[in-house]
Amino acid sequence: MYTTNNNYKEAQLLSDRALAFMANHDLIPNPINYAVTYHYVSNDSTDLKSAIEKKLNNNGQIDNVFIECLFNEHICAAQNIETFILSPFEKTLTKTLKKIDAQIVNEKEIAFNLRKVNKALNQFTQHKPLKSLISFIINLISNSQSQRKSLTDELTHTYAEVNLLRTQLNESRDQAAEDILTGLLNRRGCQSKLQSFDLSKTHSTIMIDIDHFKQINDGFGHTVGDKVIQLIASIIKKSITADDIAARLGGEEFIIVMNNKPTKVAELLAEKIRASVEKLKLLQKHTNTYLPTISVSLGIAELNEKESWESLFDKADRAMYQAKKLGRNRCVVIEQSLKPA
Numbered sequence: 001m002y003t004t005n006n007n008y009k010e011a012q013l014l015s016d017r018a019l020a021f022m023a024n025h026d027l028i029p030n031p032i033n034y035a036v037t038y039h040y041v042s043n044d045s046t047d048l049k050s051a052i053e054k055k056l057n058n059n060g061q062i063d064n065v066f067i068e069c070l071f072n073e074h075i076c077a078a079q080n081i082e083t084f085i086l087s088p089f090e091k092t093l094t095k096t097l098k099k100i101d102a103q104i105v106n107e108k109e110i111a112f113n114l115r116k117v118n119k120a121l122n123q124f125t126q127h128k129p130l131k132s133l134i135s136f137i138i139n140l141i142s143n144s145q146s147q148r149k150s151l152t153d154e155l156t157h158t159y160a161e162v163n164l165l166r167t168q169l170n171e172s173r174d175q176a177a178e179d180i181l182t183g184l185l186n187r188r189g190c191q192s193k194l195q196s197f198d199l200s201k202t203h204s205t206i207m208i209d210i211d212h213f214k215q216i217n218d219g220f221g222h223t224v225g226d227k228v229i230q231l232i233a234s235i236i237k238k239s240i241t242a243d244d245i246a247a248r249l250g251g252e253e254f255i256i257v258m259n260n261k262p263t264k265v266a267e268l269l270a271e272k273i274r275a276s277v278e279k280l281k282l283l284q285k286h287t288n289t290y291l292p293t294i295s296v297s298l299g300i301a302e303l304n305e306k307e308s309w310e311s312l313f314d315k316a317d318r319a320m321y322q323a324k325k326l327g328r329n330r331c332v333v334i335e336q337s338l339k340p341a
């Protein structure tokens with residue numbers, strides 16, 4: 001939990017440390033970078049601290065995107081609403097509902113016993129005033145029971161509203177990580193998901209770029225271009241496992257990061273995607289004309305020990321451009337493209 005530091009000297013020291021950390025890592029001194037770095041040097045969030053240290057231990061690059069992911073995950077409003085408002089409120093509601101339930105059970109028992117006494121008193125006419133008193137109390141209890149019932153109903157309804165709020169919060173967090181056109185992750189979502197990858201394992205990546213996409217846009221219009229992007233995204237989505245990540249990096253470029261899989265496996269998947277795209281037959285309905293064969297160029301690379309994600313993506317990007325140079329509609333693995341001729 002984050003605390004506010006009211007000691008001026010101590011806060012000044014932390015602020016200096018935060019600025020030094022930002023300077024060391026070439027981070028722009030903007031509010032997001034400052035907030036994350038300040039919390040890091042203050043040691044007030046173990047999760048945030050261990051995420052940064054894990055990255056540093058793996059020689060990873062502390063860049064603006066990484067910091068923004070940490071900000072969204074550990075500091076931003078959505079997270080705070082969950083941690084400081086929704087969860088405590090839900091706990092209080094649960095406790096209150098339990099207390100009301102216990103009282104209802106208690107009242108039921110009292111009413112049951114009073115009815116028994118009332119019945120027993122039936123035999124004794126001289127206890128008429130006592131009997132009416134008991135009936136009066138039974139009525140009171142029954143009224144209070146129905147009042148409590150409506151209170152329980154209201155609280156249960158509030159409980160459902162809290163859950164709805166939580167779902168909406170999660171959805172808005174997911175939307176910030178999602179590419180609207182394709183439903184794949186966007187660049188930020190990809191960076192965020194990568195945090196969960198175990199860097200002691202082998203991971204590989206495939207960079208995918210649609211060939212001559214400008215011609216599709218120019219010849220058939222932007223809407224058709226968008227449709228092509230969506231179709232290729234759905235081929236990619238269907239090809240990967242739940243452990244892997246697929247993202248649209250922008251325009252007509254996609255990336256797949258394969259968790260705990262070497263290039264050999266990535267190569268097979270890349271070829272499968274390439275062949276599926278090549279098979280697409282797209283008819284433009286209102287002109288009744290088929291689009292020319294669509295193809296993609298794919299670059300494949302594997303993460304070396306102590307290598308950063310950025311460097312891996314660079315390698316895959318270079319392999320993809322190699323595939324373009326070699327005539328497009330093909331897959332290139334980076335090791336091959338780097339071998340001396």
Ligand SMILES: Nc1nc2c(ncn2[C@@H]2O[C@H](COP(=O)(O)OP(=O)(O)OP(=O)(O)O)[C@@H](O)[C@H]2O)c(=O)[nH]1
Pocket residue numbers: 209210211212213214215217221222223224225226229250251252324328
């Ligand atoms: N429909 C559509 N087009 C986009 C989108 N984003 C970028 N583009 C277009 O994608 C095209 C990319 O063209 P280029 O970078 O020249 O590449 P290319 O024509 O695919 O050629 P190569 O990559 O060399 O095979 C441009 O015409 C962009 O306007 C998008 O979201 N939707």
